[in-house]
Amino acid sequence: MAHISVPDGVPGIRSLVMFRPDTGKHLYDLAQVLLREPSPLTPAERELIAAYVSSRNECVFCMCSHAAAAREFYDDQAQVVDHVLQNNGDAPISDKMKALLNIAGKVQRNGKEVTPDDILKARENGAGDRDIHDTVLIAAAFSMFNRYVDGLASFTPTDPKTYDDMGKRMATIGYVLPQQQPK
Amino acid sequence: MAHISVPDGVPGIRSLVMFRPDTGKHLYDLAQVLLREPSPLTPAERELIAAYVSSRNECVFCMCSHAAAAREFYDDQAQVVDHVLQNNGDAPISDKMKALLNIAGKVQRNGKEVTPDDILKARENGAGDRDIHDTVLIAAAFSMFNRYVDGLASFTPTDPKTYDDMGKRMATIGYVLPQQQPK
Numbered sequence: 001m002a003h004i005s006v007p008d009g010v011p012g013i014r015s016l017v018m019f020r021p022d023t024g025k026h027l028y029d030l031a032q033v034l035l036r037e038p039s040p041l042t043p044a045e046r047e048l049i050a051a052y053v054s055s056r057n058e059c060v061f062c063m064c065s066h067a068a069a070a071r072e073f074y075d076d077q078a079q080v081v082d083h084v085l086q087n088n089g090d091a092p093i094s095d096k097m098k099a100l101l102n103i104a105g106k107v108q109r110n111g112k113e114v115t116p117d118d119i120l121k122a123r124e125n126g127a128g129d130r131d132i133h134d135t136v137l138i139a140a141a142f143s144m145f146n147r148y149v150d151g152l153a154s155f156t157p158t159d160p161k162t163y164d165d166m167g168k169r170m171a172t173i174g175y176v177l178p179q180q181q182p183k
Numbered sequence: 184m185a186h187i188s189v190p191d192g193v194p195g196i197r198s199l200v201m202f203r204p205d206t207g208k209h210l211y212d213l214a215q216v217l218l219r220e221p222s223p224l225t226p227a228e229r230e231l232i233a234a235y236v237s238s239r240n241e242c243v244f245c246m247c248s249h250a251a252a253a254r255e256f257y258d259d260q261a262q263v264v265d266h267v268l269q270n271n272g273d274a275p276i277s278d279k280m281k282a283l284l285n286i287a288g289k290v291q292r293n294g295k296e297v298t299p300d301d302i303l304k305a306r307e308n309g310a311g312d313r314d315i316h317d318t319v320l321i322a323a324a325f326s327m328f329n330r331y332v333d334g335l336a337s338f339t340p341t342d343p344k345t346y347d348d349m350g351k352r353m354a355t356i357g358y359v360l361p362q363q364q365p366k
Contacts, residue, residue, distance in 0.1 A: 003302045003319075004312040020316060023216050030209040037205065057293060103334075110240060111333030119186045129187040133203060136186075136334040144327035150294030151286075151319040 003153045011155045011162070012061035014178050016148060024177055027145070031175040034138055040131050043171075044073030045097060048084055049104050049138045055085050056108045059146035061156045066142075068167025096125040100135040107139035186336045194338045194345070195244035197361050199331060207360055210328070215358040217321055223314050226354075227256030228280060231267055232287050232321045238268050239291045242329035244339045249325075251350025279308040283318045290322035 006015035017024025035046045047070035054062035067085060071078035083091035084101065091098075099122035106113035114136070122132055157163070173181065189198035200207025218229045230253035237245035250268060254261035266274035267284065274281075282305035289296035297319070305315055340346070356364065 003297065003299070004316050016316075019312075020320075022220065023213065023320060026209050026213040026216060030206065030213065033205050033209060058295065107330050107334040111330040111335075112241065114186065114334050114336070116186070129202075133187055133199070133335065137203075137206060137331055140327045140330035140334060143330050144323040147290050147294040147323035147326050148320055151290040151297050151323060152294075152316065153297070 011157050012149050013145060015154050016152060018178055021177060028175045028177050030141060034141060036174050039134050040128060041134055044070055046138055047073060048081060049135060050142050052084055052101055053104055053108045053139045053142040054146050056105060057146040059150050061149050062142060062146050064163040065166045068163040069170035072167045072171035096127050099125050100127060100131060103135050104139035107136050108143060185338065194340050195332050196328060198337050199335060201361055204360060211358045211360050213324060217324060219357050222317050223311060224317055227253055229321055230256060231264060232318060233325050235267055235284055236287055236291045236322045236325040237329050239288060240329040242333050244332050245325060245329050247346040248349045251346040252353035255350045255354035279310050282308050283310060283314060286318050287322035290319050291326060
């Protein structure tokens with residue numbers, strides 16, 4: 001049961017933004033810009049960073065929902081997502097993505113852990129300022145979303161199909177407040 | 184030096200939102216709603232939670248700037264801020280604020296650490312759903328801001344007067360993108 005009175009049976013952050021829509025609006029707008037609007041990183045790569053950070057924070061709701069969204073975007077390469085969540089080192093991803101996931105993993109612990117060498121490694125593998133900026137901000141933002149969802153003990157569904165459906169919705173309509181979603 | 188090319192000499196998050204204003208806008212809007220718009224917690228209490236979480240994340244820029252804003256709001260009780268940042272237990276604050284800072288400190292580590300007993304303790308001391316929600320979201324949001332600021336190694340001024348001036352500005356005009364601030 002959630003720590004505060006939120007709508008029954010509504011999962012994760014959706015229940016929290018229904019409790020306080022005026023902060024929820026900015027949280028959803030941030031997710032939409034950060035994960036969907038133009039970036040040198042694809043939506044698949046950005047959802048993967050979100051799922052990776054959520055996995056390291058053991059936030060089951062965010063990990064399962066963003067992993068599902070990443071699988072939608074990776075399409076016939078969806079197995080990449082589970083490789084990364086199980087063991088980043090062996091995953092069939094580019095060296096650039098490996099270097100960016102290393103940075104995201106450090107940000108998940110504490111921003112100060114990112115070293116000039118981590119940045120250099122990313123640049124040597126083709127990352128530019130925007131790749132680095134967006135990676136750090138996604139990792140930082142999911143350090144927030146994970147804590148919001150778990151700190152208030154919001155409802156975490158256990159049925160995998162729920163997350164598959166959520167992933168499809170996130171990959172098509174994106175991040176829109178529940179109150180404003182098409183019926 | 185920051186890990187990416189941001190305007191020279193511009194401190195902390197200000198330099199980062201100048202680098203990417205479309206995400207910066209939502210970050211500043213979130214801070215404004217969360218720290219200034221109506222809440223059962225005063226702006227002083229909310230800035231104190233922000234400074235406390237930033238202190239635990241060792242984010243010097245966020246800690247110094249939000250402590251300065253909190254001192255402005257606490258006015259002739261400004262010493263409360265330093266008491267809390269030095270040792271929460273002995274600080275001259277209400278039992279409700281002590282219980283909420285305990286929750287914020289747990290969220291800073293991981294949202295899952297917040298227990299029903301922590302919530303009960305806050306409620307027994309007068310906290311309602313909105314106090315609890317806002318405390319958790321402030322602690323979560325500063326877990327993001329701290330990581331954004333430090334993960335990109337943005338400029339951290341060392342002169343205390345810089346933070347005093349920042350605190351005055353934060354307590355008067357609030358959170359407005361640098362590009363949109365009055366000259």
